[in-house]
Amino acid sequence: MEITNRIQEAVASGIKSLYGQEVAAESVQLQETRPEFEGQVTLVVFPYLRMSRKRPEDTAQDVGEYLVREVPDVVARFNVVKGFLNLVIAPAQWIGLLQEINSQEHFGFRPVTPESPLVMIEFSSPNTNKPLHLGHVRNNLLGWALAQVMEANGNRVVKTNIVNDRGIHICKSMLAWLKWGNGETPETSGKKGDHLIGDYYVLFDKHYREEVKELVAQGMDEEQARQEAPLIKEAHEMLVRWEQGDEEVRSLWRRMNEWVYAGFDETYRALGVSFDKIYYESETYLEGKEKVEEGLAKGFFYRREDGSVWADLTKEGLDEKLLLRSDGTSVYMTQDIGTAKLRFQDYPIDKMIYVVGNEQNYHFQVLSILLDKLGFKWGRDLVHFSYGMVELPNGKMKSREGTVVDADDLIQTMIEDASQMSADKVNRLEDITPEEAREIARIVGMGALKYFILKVDARKNMLFNPEESIDFNGNTGPFIQYTYARIRSILRKAQAQGIEIPAELPTTAELSDKEVSLIQHLQGFAQTVRQAGQDYNPSCIANYCYDLVKEYNQFYHDFSVLREEDKQKQVVRLALSEAVSKVVRNGLGLLGIEVPERM
């Protein structure tokens, strides 16, 4: 940061003094110098030709001479290639930067203060009738990572989850359990609560389809059969009783939801995600009506003859949207308005981010406009953090076709594979207890899963290849974790040998090109964090970590740290190793990926 800023300012004042034109320092664009040229930082002078009214080469020469004259402690010398001004930075500057990175626990992060903007992030949002699957995993990991990134960018973050705990789908599970469950519980069956409920949901569907098939065989058309099947009618009756507050239904509903939540908690814990505030749809689904009535009174919405309420968004290039059914009950959109209202009562929200799949792009476009009309100040620029579908090699993930990947199974498989992988390793670490080994397997297995999902641009549909995800070679989480563990090993050994990194690094130490390049790369972390926050895109952090570690690995093979004879060089390399490990740990930390001290 430091170096870049100083050069930017110097260039700006140089342009002013040479050509009499004002240039904003932060608009000065610097980039890393290509390896085939001498120098580390390059200024592209093309944007300033209009001001200099000179050839690119002469302009670059002017600026270069100015920099060497005015900031000789930063720019040692320069060379010009066409319109590119390559600057050789004084080594002491790089040492200083390295020192700065190491002196901070969280280099590149911005502090959070009580005055920081308050950002609320909604993610996860499960239904309580079945366990979490791979799609939820992507949602949870993205939501968590985004929350970390926003916080690192100096925002106060509230992580929230809206649980869809009511509706016909829960009644289906409840009904099936009553009919065929024989009082089975998570304790008696040994199943996780969410899986138990999910199984009854599937069971309902199975019997329901049989009923429909039978009715069709008797000559009923399929559409009608779906509505007339005794099971679905019974489920609807149950929903009505639920809405009336029937205590028998409610208490069963509470009991079964508790099972599900216990199951979800286990999965969330394994994924390493948590929430600051959980909303339940059963408590919020009636809230939106009032706001809709308010909008109706103000003339934003209109009522049709049958009594239903609509918003006309044709002016915004969208369609008309239903807000209240003719029977006065609310729809999905109404509920989201109600939830927004409650949230705003609870927190002074400056920015709202919804982590929801891209199949709901239209919904959030509409929601944004509606909230804006209804006077929510953050409505207009709410963020729908929209992510793509997870596809499997043999096609899409569809629960109906049975091609879902269960989250718990997946997590378990990843950890088992990591355990197997480390057992197969040739150079095993000897002095490791079984407990430590299990913990390492957990960290590595989860790291593999998380990294595999988070390295892909969230907007894109992604292919989840189970075989490839457990391949720990290449651009993977374990590769990064492994490099981290090796660096930690070096640092431990240095300490054991009594080699300390001094508080003040020797500014006279010589630096190789690779060392300078690594320091430069480290500097880029701050920018990457900022970019991730601006673009709502955690994937660039994942890719940054990989690039950094890849570069360090090459360094690792070319140079030795502990056997270096020159004490100055040794200390600098040690400091460099520490900086890399620190930045990697912080970077992966933003993604919710842990790092092992040994593996």
Add this chain to the structure above:
RNA sequence: GGUUCGGUAGCUCAGUUGGAUUAGAGCAGCAGCCUUCUAAGCUGCGGGUCAAGGGUUCGAGCCCCUUCCGAAUCACCA
């Protein structure tokens, strides 16, 4: 049909606000490297009309227009 988002190596993906005669990783294939700080690693080879065409300029994978292909969505479902 309308809207939104995608299309980069055989496969999975990067590509920072447009930058340098040569667009990067990984996987898969081939060839090397463990008496050397952890080989889950490193080095080398092969593999591309950045979907197609036009435009903007000193310069385009990136910006604009057109076309082609793919996905999502446009419910008194959530």
